Amino acid sequence: MIPTSHYVVVSLLLFTTGVIGVLTRRNVIIILMSIELILNAVNINLVAFSQHLANLDGQIFAIFVITDAAAEAAVGLGIIIAFFRNRQTLLADEMDLLRW
Amino acid sequence: MTNLILFYFFAGLAVLGGVLVVTMRNAVHSAVFLITSLLATAGLYLTLNAEFLFVVQIILYVGGIMVLFVFVIMLVNLDVALHQVQFNRQTWVAGLLSFALLAELLAALALARSSSTGMQLLPAPHVPTAAVEGNTEQIGKLLFQNYVIPFEIASILLLVALVGAVVMGKKRI
Numbered sequence: 001m002i003p004t005s006h007y008v009v010v011s012l013l014l015f016t017t018g019v020i021g022v023l024t025r026r027n028v029i030i031i032l033m034s035i036e037l038i039l040n041a042v043n044i045n046l047v048a049f050s051q052h053l054a055n056l057d058g059q060i061f062a063i064f065v066i067t068d069a070a071a072e073a074a075v076g077l078g079i080i081i082a083f084f085r086n087r088q089t090l091l092a093d094e095m096d097l098l099r100w
Numbered sequence: 101m102t103n104l105i106l107f108y109f110f111a112g113l114a115v116l117g118g119v120l121v122v123t124m125r126n127a128v129h130s131a132v133f134l135i136t137s138l139l140a141t142a143g144l145y146l147t148l149n150a151e152f153l154f155v156v157q158i159i160l161y162v163g164g165i166m167v168l169f170v171f172v173i174m175l176v177n178l179d180v181a182l183h184q185v186q187f188n189r190q191t192w193v194a195g196l197l198s199f200a201l202l203a204e205l206l207a208a209l210a211l212a213r214s215s216s217t218g219m220q221l222l223p224a225p226h227v228p229t230a231a232v233e234g235n236t237e238q239i240g241k242l243l244f245q246n247y248v249i250p251f252e253i254a255s256i257l258l259l260v261a262l263v264g265a266v267v268m269g270k271k272r273i
Contacts, residue, residue, distance in 0.1 A: 073169070
């Protein structure tokens with residue numbers, strides 16, 4: 001039996017890695033991938049505590065989180081394609097059309 | 101014992117894959133390492149006796165979302181992008197803040213483990229007895245009985261995302 005805290009530590013490491021990716025990368029696609037990492041870290045936590053409490057609700061929530069990740073990836077990548085078509089670049093700091 | 105070895109293998113693979121996703125220069129390499137990390141996470145679900153999520157993770161994440169990512173990378177792949185600076189100017193501040201966040205969360209976890217009000221109050225880890233019915237059956241029952249309204253709302257969310265993605269992909273917005 002693996003202690004639940006082990007899973008929580010793995011989840012924390014993945015979460016922090018994802019946060020670093022979102023904050024430091026300039027490529028929009030890699031920023032989206034880092035967001036997927038963050039969502040994945042949350043899922044590990046949910047499933048670990050679902051096992052810890054012998055309660056399946058956590059796994060249901062993990063399924064909903066995966067659904068949201070799929071929706072977010074589809075719309076996000078659509079936005080990236082539209083952005084690329086207009087500006088011919090993928091850098092997040094070039095996304096300044098609304099800046100004055 | 102086998103369980104523990106499997107856990108450390110999958111956990112190490114997941115974290116290593118995550119770090120490589122963030123540090124790789126080429127977006128395609130990042131995508132491949134993200135696939136590694138997601139598959140390792142699926143393995144972690146297996147060590148947690150969550151078989152249904154294991155399969156969902158592989159089919160949906162690795163088979164669906166990651167294929168979408170790779171397609172988009174191929175569509176917008178630029179050789180120029182590889183020669184640009186990949187990290188922005190706030191890298192050091194961001195790294196510092198992220199490590200502060202990690203330290204804070206680890207401290208919270210240690211505190212919760214040592215104090216009498218934290219995880220100690222949770223019931224002891226459940227030792228799985230002989231399963232009356234499988235994980236998938238239980239999840240299906242829960243999903244279609246207790247969580248049927250969130251389930252329907254999720255289907256509407258997916259429909260909205262579908263329409264949104266199609267509109268975003270049109271030639272002229």
